[in-house]
Amino acid sequence: MKSRGTVENLQSWLPKVKHSSLSGWSVFWVLLLLPAFVWAQDAATQAMSVEYRDIPWIGSRNLVWIVAQQHLLLAGFVLGVPIFAWICEIVGWRSKEPRYDKLAKEFTKLLTSAYATTALFGGILLFLLIGLYPKLMAYLSDVFFPSFIAYCILFLLETATLYIYWYGWDALQGNKKGLHIFLGFLLNLFALGIMIVPNSWATFQASPVVLGDGTAIERAWTAMQNPTWWPVNIHRLIANVVLGGFICGAYAGVRYLLAQTKEEKDHYDWMGYVGNFIGVFGMLPLPFAGYWLMREVYQYNQQMGITLMGGFLAWLFILQAMLIGVLFLGANYYFWMGIAYRIPGSAQSYKRPILAMLVVLMVCLGVWMTPHSLVASLAEAQLMGGTHHPLLGVFGVMSAKMTVSNLMILVTFMSFIMYWRAGKQETAAWAKVAKAVMGALLAIGGIAVVVLGVWGYFVPAIIRINYFSVAQVLIVLFIMVTFTPLTALLMKSAKTTTEMVWGQMPIRAGYALVLNAVMVILLMSLMGYARSSSRVHWHIYGVMRDTSEYAYSPALGYAAAFMSLNTFLFCLLVSFIFWVATMGDKVKKGPEQGQAAEDPTKISGGVTPAMAGGAPRVGEETLKI
Amino acid sequence: MKNPLAKAGILLVGMYVFLKFILPQFTAPLPASLIFLYLALTFAASTIFFTMSGAGLEDFMGPVGRFLTGEGQSGIAGTARILVFLVFPLLVGWQTYTKLAPSDAPPAENRTIHPAPPGEFVGLANPFPKTQDNIMMGKGLYAAFCSPCHGANFDGKGPAAPGFNPPPANFSDPGTIAQLQEAYLFWRIKKGGVGLPIEGMPWKSAMPRWEFELPDDWIWKIIMGEYDGAHQSPRTWEEEEEE
Numbered sequence: 001m002k003s004r005g006t007v008e009n010l011q012s013w014l015p016k017v018k019h020s021s022l023s024g025w026s027v028f029w030v031l032l033l034l035p036a037f038v039w040a041q042d043a044a045t046q047a048m049s050v051e052y053r054d055i056p057w058i059g060s061r062n063l064v065w066i067v068a069q070q071h072l073l074l075a076g077f078v079l080g081v082p083i084f085a086w087i088c089e090i091v092g093w094r095s096k097e098p099r100y101d102k103l104a105k106e107f108t109k110l111l112t113s114a115y116a117t118t119a120l121f122g123g124i125l126l127f128l129l130i131g132l133y134p135k136l137m138a139y140l141s142d143v144f145f146p147s148f149i150a151y152c153i154l155f156l157l158e159t160a161t162l163y164i165y166w167y168g169w170d171a172l173q174g175n176k177k178g179l180h181i182f183l184g185f186l187l188n189l190f191a192l193g194i195m196i197v198p199n200s201w202a203t204f205q206a207s208p209v210v211l212g213d214g215t216a217i218e219r220a221w222t223a224m225q226n227p228t229w230w231p232v233n234i235h236r237l238i239a240n241v242v243l244g245g246f247i248c249g250a251y252a253g254v255r256y257l258l259a260q261t262k263e264e265k266d267h268y269d270w271m272g273y274v275g276n277f278i279g280v281f282g283m284l285p286l287p288f289a290g291y292w293l294m295r296e297v298y299q300y301n302q303q304m305g306i307t308l309m310g311g312f313l314a315w316l317f318i319l320q321a322m323l324i325g326v327l328f329l330g331a332n333y334y335f336w337m338g339i340a341y342r343i344p345g346s347a348q349s350y351k352r353p354i355l356a357m358l359v360v361l362m363v364c365l366g367v368w369m370t371p372h373s374l375v376a377s378l379a380e381a382q383l384m385g386g387t388h389h390p391l392l393g394v395f396g397v398m399s400a401k402m403t404v405s406n407l408m409i410l411v412t413f414m415s416f417i418m419y420w421r422a423g424k425q426e427t428a429a430w431a432k433v434a435k436a437v438m439g440a441l442l443a444i445g446g447i448a449v450v451v452l453g454v455w456g457y458f459v460p461a462i463i464r465i466n467y468f469s470v471a472q473v474l475i476v477l478f479i480m481v482t483f484t485p486l487t488a489l490l491m492k493s494a495k496t497t498t499e500m501v502w503g504q505m506p507i508r509a510g511y512a513l514v515l516n517a518v519m520v521i522l523l524m525s526l527m528g529y530a531r532s533s534s535r536v537h538w539h540i541y542g543v544m545r546d547t548s549e550y551a552y553s554p555a556l557g558y559a560a561a562f563m564s565l566n567t568f569l570f571c572l573l574v575s576f577i578f579w580v581a582t583m584g585d586k587v588k589k590g591p592e593q594g595q596a597a598e599d600p601t602k603i604s605g606g607v608t609p610a611m612a613g614g615a616p617r618v619g620e621e622t623l624k625i
Numbered sequence: 626m627k628n629p630l631a632k633a634g635i636l637l638v639g640m641y642v643f644l645k646f647i648l649p650q651f652t653a654p655l656p657a658s659l660i661f662l663y664l665a666l667t668f669a670a671s672t673i674f675f676t677m678s679g680a681g682l683e684d685f686m687g688p689v690g691r692f693l694t695g696e697g698q699s700g701i702a703g704t705a706r707i708l709v710f711l712v713f714p715l716l717v718g719w720q721t722y723t724k725l726a727p728s729d730a731p732p733a734e735n736r737t738i739h740p741a742p743p744g745e746f747v748g749l750a751n752p753f754p755k756t757q758d759n760i761m762m763g764k765g766l767y768a769a770f771c772s773p774c775h776g777a778n779f780d781g782k783g784p785a786a787p788g789f790n791p792p793p794a795n796f797s798d799p800g801t802i803a804q805l806q807e808a809y810l811f812w813r814i815k816k817g818g819v820g821l822p823i824e825g826m827p828w829k830s831a832m833p834r835w836e837f838e839l840p841d842d843w844i845w846k847i848i849m850g851e852y853d854g855a856h857q858s859p860r861t862w863e864e865e866e867e868e
Contacts, residue, residue, distance in 0.1 A: 301747070329673060
């Protein structure tokens with residue numbers, strides 16, 4: 001038993017313990033052993049004074065690390081999927097296209113099967129935390145107890161809603177569909193609550209606030225509203241959609257590789273496309289959310305900010321850049337392969353624009369991955385005059401990183417626009433003008449982002465952060481917000497020159513989808529480590545010190561090994577869950593699958609041509625001709 | 626040159642020559658880690674580009690496959706193939722040996738240049754107003770105490786600089802004091818290299834610990850002079866309404 005707590009720490013938590021859990025114990029002892037009451041209280045106090053317990057061999061911290069990471073990844077999936085499953089369902093409902101409804105149902109199936117495991121890991125995590133970190137948990141329960149209750153209620157509601165949503169899917173069709181959609185809304189509402197309540201516990205650990213006197217509810221509410229709570233909520237919400245999208249994409253990728261029939265191939269090709277699309281579109285705003293979070297961290301406590309961004313955790317952000325880079329490449333590769341394979345005969349004509357995009361992406365990646373202080377041997381460092389390279393060192397600072405990440409987002413967005421327009425010819429009279437305007441906007445926007453980035457070196461940091469970086473983000477957002485509806489309008493009247501064919505993608509497309517999912521999981525494990533180790537030797541930053549034998553930050557290599565292990569375990573877990581969940585499919589394939597892809601080329605645009613893989617109105621056009 | 630594989634090869638070699646031999650003509654040589662990174666990116670880019678379509682994949686991977694299986698390779702091509710199969714493992718072996726053989730070169734390091742400061746230095750503000758007098762005094766003190774290392778032009782090229790590794794910081798570089806707050810500088814100057822936390826590798830830094838030589842007031846003024854002389858401004862969180 002490790003209890004090396006300092007005296008202040010003991011004093012800070014002991015009185016609180018007496019009020020809450022100890023009273024339960026006292027009642028128990030009073031009833032049973034009235035005469036030995038004094039002794040009993042001693043024993044109880046002693047039991048409560050255990051600050052840490054350990055697990056042999058693996059160690060308590062490592063065990064909690066693994067279990068918490070698994071739980072969080074599962075939870076991310078379980079809370080991310082309902083968002084787009086629901087949107088997909090609405091799309092199917094508005095466009096009266098059964099394909100979408102079927103896809104939404106398939107998403108929900110994955111969700112339902114992962115739900116129980118998520119809860120299971122949550123339970124294991126809770127037991128481990130109570131057992132291994134009693135001091136911390138006593139403190140947190142004291143602060144947050146009312147929110148525990150709220151969490152339980154939310155969980156009950158979520159579970160009930162999910163059951164009705166899933167099992168009622170077929171029953172609530174037709175004129176009852178509205179009710180089902182409403183259930184989907186509730187599902188997402190409760191899911192949001194389930195995410196943000198525990199977020200407040202974790203963010204309180206990183207950025208605690210002063211708790212005044214007040215009722216238990218008031219205190220819990222004050223603690224919940226800590227400075228990093230909402231930035232983390234938003235960041236996680238978006239990241240969960242990304243995780244969910246890419247995992248569904250990977251699922252489709254694997255099913256595509258295993259597919260035996262044409263129908264299956266068509267369907268899973270399409271599902272893979274939608275999964276990748278969701279992942280990519282979620283990813284586009286993610287850097288902005290991350291930026292906001294880091295700003296809040298810096299403002300809350302510079303020391304923590306520096307530890308993360310400039311101090312010993314800074315290397316994690318180089319790894320992060322690499323992972324995100326691979327992800328961007330993987331997603332774009334998939335888009336480009338989609339053009340080459342799904343739109344026969346187009347491979348040649350798109351070579352040039354693709355090459356241009358690839359070069360821009362690669363240059364951006366090169367800049368992004370160049371660390372500020374380089375890994376160099378003694379001789380190399382002497383030649384450079386330090387670990388900053390005199391020329392390439394300029395790539396190391398924030399201004400450069402922000403610029404290239406904006407450009408990469410822009411390129412990826414254009415990749416998608418190109419995919420959308422592939423195989424179609426605009427017929428509208430104003431098409432030429434519109435295209436010229438878009439081209440000019442893109443050029444001006446791109447140049448402006450670069451100019452701001454370079455200029456950013458010559459202005460004080462605060463001006464750069466408050467105006468330049470914001471302006472860069474706004475430029476990119478502006479382009480996305482204007483191009484999407486404009487392209488949609490253009491495509492509405494466009495003539496399809498080449499029809500999109502599904503089920504033709506090569507094997508490596510399936511692997512690309514799997515790779516993307518693995519990258520996202522690694523990325524989340526990496527940043528999860530960054531988030532929790534930014535507290536360094538504190539359980540609750542500046543309030544409760546970690547006095548266990550594990551109060552040190554593991555070396556980066558060690559941490560990286562754990563991230564990989566966690567990624568591997570999670571992939572195993574998810575594969576197992578999906579395998580079990582779809583075992584039945586192979587038996588009753590026939591009708592359900594067949595109905596899904598009755599006519600794969602019949603992708604009419606309706607409300608969301610973008611999601612349909614950019615081939616709106618194919619069916620209708622061909623019918624008219 | 627039609628063959629994509631050859632194109633990719635030429636691109637890679639060209640990139641290597643550029644990074645390793647041409648770029649150093651204009652600036653300092655790049656460390657191996659960076660060259661490796663850029664080459665990896667170039668390789669990834671060419672693989673992506675050439676395998677985008679089915680025909681491309683065949684052009685790109687076909688020769689590799691044929692080379693491995695030995696399909697249709699006889700005469701000189703066949704002999705060359707056998708030679709490669711013999712030489713390649715030897716190359717790998719040699720590479721492994723040179724990596725593992727004991728040497729006196731210290732390992733590549735990843736020193737954290739700007740580690741987090743101790744809590745008591747966070748959030749301090751310069752107590753002196755930014756007047757011409759204060760700046761001039763700071764510059765004078767700087768010239769006396771700091772310029773031998775950090776240079777009269779604030780560029781890290783003082784007469785004593787070549788003696789140190791890592792070298793004295795170049796304050797006109799956007800990556801040094803422009804990234805930092807005045808409070809951070811106050812800490813670095815007062816506590817010096819030995820005051821760095823472990824990830825900053827205190828044993829490597831030659832930056833003196835000034836707390837016994839210079840009173841706090843002087844340090845604050847030096848900071849002011851330093852920023853002014855290097856044409857940088859400290860990092861702040863609120864916008865200042867000065868000038």
